[in-house]
Amino acid sequence: MLSLTETPALMPPGLGEAMDLIPEAFLIFDRDHRVVAANTAAAALLSRSREALLGRGCQEILHGRPGPSCSGPERCPLEAGHTAGPGVLVEAAGGARLRLRITASPAGWTGVFLQPEGHAREAGDDISLVGHSAALRGLMDMVERVAATQATVLLLGESGVGKERVAEYLHRRSRRAGGALVVVDCSTLGESLIEAELFGYEKGAFTGADRRKTGLFEAAHGGTLFIDEVGEMPLALQSKLLRALETSRIRRVGGTGYIDVDVRVVAATHRDLAAMVGEGGFRQDLYYRLSAFPVRIPPLRERPEDILPLAEHFLRQADGGARHLPLEGAVAAALQGHDYPGNVRELKNMVTRAAILAGDGPLRPEHFAMPEADGGGAAPARRGRLDPGRIRAALAACDGHRGEAARRLGVSERTLYRYLRRLEGGG
Numbered sequence: 367m368l369s370l371t372e373t374p375a376l377m378p379p380g381l382g383e384a385m386d387l388i389p390e391a392f393l394i395f396d397r398d399h400r401v402v403a404a405n406t407a408a409a410a411l412l413s414r415s416r417e418a419l420l421g422r423g424c425q426e427i428l429h430g431r432p433g434p435s436c437s438g439p440e441r442c443p444l445e446a447g448h449t450a451g452p453g454v455l456v457e458a459a460g461g462a463r464l465r466l467r468i469t470a471s472p473a474g475w476t477g478v479f480l481q482p483e484g485h486a487r488e489a490g491d492d493i494s495l496v497g498h499s500a501a502l503r504g505l506m507d508m509v510e511r512v513a514a515t516q517a518t519v520l521l522l523g524e525s526g527v528g529k530e531r532v533a534e535y536l537h538r539r540s541r542r543a544g545g546a547l548v549v550v551d552c553s554t555l556g557e558s559l560i561e562a563e564l565f566g567y568e569k570g571a572f573t574g575a576d577r578r579k580t581g582l583f584e585a586a587h588g589g590t591l592f593i594d595e596v597g598e599m600p601l602a603l604q605s606k607l608l609r610a611l612e613t614s615r616i617r618r619v620g621g622t623g624y625i626d627v628d629v630r631v632v633a634a635t636h637r638d639l640a641a642m643v644g645e646g647g648f649r650q651d652l653y654y655r656l657s658a659f660p661v662r663i664p665p666l667r668e669r670p671e672d673i674l675p676l677a678e679h680f681l682r683q684a685d686g687g688a689r690h691l692p693l694e695g696a697v698a699a700a701l702q703g704h705d706y707p708g709n710v711r712e713l714k715n716m717v718t719r720a721a722i723l724a725g726d727g728p729l730r731p732e733h734f735a736m737p738e739a740d741g742g743g744a745a746p747a748r749r750g751r752l753d754p755g756r757i758r759a760a761l762a763a764c765d766g767h768r769g770e771a772a773r774r775l776g777v778s779e780r781t782l783y784r785y786l787r788r789l790e791g792g793g
């Protein structure tokens with residue numbers, strides 16, 4: 367045990383707030399492994415107030431056991447001082463799995479970065495942005511910078527370019543990473559449903575509202591709300607969204623009081639919002655508010671250097687696909703010869719399908735040919751953009767089954783649904 371004289375001096379007041387400059391969850395422990403400072407991200411991650419963390423021992427905070435500091439048989443990771451590489455995995459209070467990166471300082475303080483591990487992510491996927499084109503590197507740099515702020519971000523890009531993926535990347539690199547990432551897609555919900563989903567409702571607000579429902583804004587409290595296809599949001603709701611963004615307060619449908627929400631909004635669209643403003647289809651004030659920080663995600667055809675790294679990444683994800691790596695020769699050429707109207711999603715579908723077709727044999731260029739494009743020919747045909755003719759042909763080829771038609775077209779079912787809505791609306 368250390369004597370009082372060996373305990374480092376008290377941390378200066380306000381240090382916890384200053385630590386908010388660090389976007390990751392960060393704690394400082396003293397020699398007795400008690401918390402002397404915590405930033406807001408750490409408090410959010412550990413679901414306690416900053417004050418409630420101060421003075422608590424590592425035993426309680428990092429190892430999920432009652433008691434002041436480590437006395438058990440295991441060596442405390444804080445003893446080890448510096449960690450290299452991926453850090454140490456611990457099971458903290460409430461069963462949360464946390465990855466710790468530890469930086470010891472000579473004065474006796476130990477700094478610990480905390481990262482949540484293993485929730486709400488795709489299996490085996492680390493939500494990195496795969497690719498090494500200059501365009502993608504520039505994009506990642508921009509996202510890293512904006513992630514550290516609270517700014518509303520607008521992601522612009524064609525269908526399947528990775529808007530949702532970038533939103534998740536941004537969330538995970540923000541100080542909200544410990545909170546939820548809540549996704550809402552305006553293109554698949556009708557007007558009344560979007561409102562009920564986003565803002566929730568009180569019991570009796572409308573016929574069928576037989577109980578109170580919490581909205582997605584509330585569900586994203588302390589985290590990020592990703593509003594996909596914000597251009598499809600009806601005008602009446604746009605003003606409600608603007609109000610929520612400006613006041614950080616929402617009102618449930620049928621409710622009288624306001625509820626404070628601490629939510630960062632990331633919106634996305636494949637539409638030209640400025641043109642929509644000109645045509646009266648999108649509110650100008652909301653457009654300005656959302657486009658405070660626009661980020662364009664270039665289509666895959668503008669960054670062909672990313673095709674092979676992405677294809678290899680998807681092969682690694684595909685069952686047994688990794689044995690086809692590295693991609694070279696005719697297979698690599700076939701992949702690079704496509705124009706990918708469905709962008710990264712199309713590439714992913716194509717590669718996953720090819721790995722299945724190859725079975726136990728080697729991967730060949732013809733495995734990348736989609737059935738409706740070439741009827742089984744030797745090389746993948748270059749395909750055009752999604753147009754009504756191609757969509758109708760694909761739907762006809764699979765008896766109107768939308769999921770199957772979307773797969774054939776190399777787009778998501780959501781995207782196909784959107785195109786159909788536009789076609790039906792004559793737009």
Ligand SMILES: Nc1ncnc2c1ncn2[C@@H]1O[C@H](COP(=O)(O)OP(=O)(O)OP(=O)(O)O)[C@@H](O)[C@H]1O
Nearest residue numbers: 495496524525526527528529530531710711778781
């Ligand atoms: N850079 C990337 N690295 C790894 N995977 C990616 C990358 N970009 C996209 N993906 C993957 O490609 C698929 C399509 O991406 P995503 O759903 O994010 O696109 P989107 O632009 O949101 O599409 P939509 O407009 O249809 O909503 C997803 O499975 C996603 O994980």
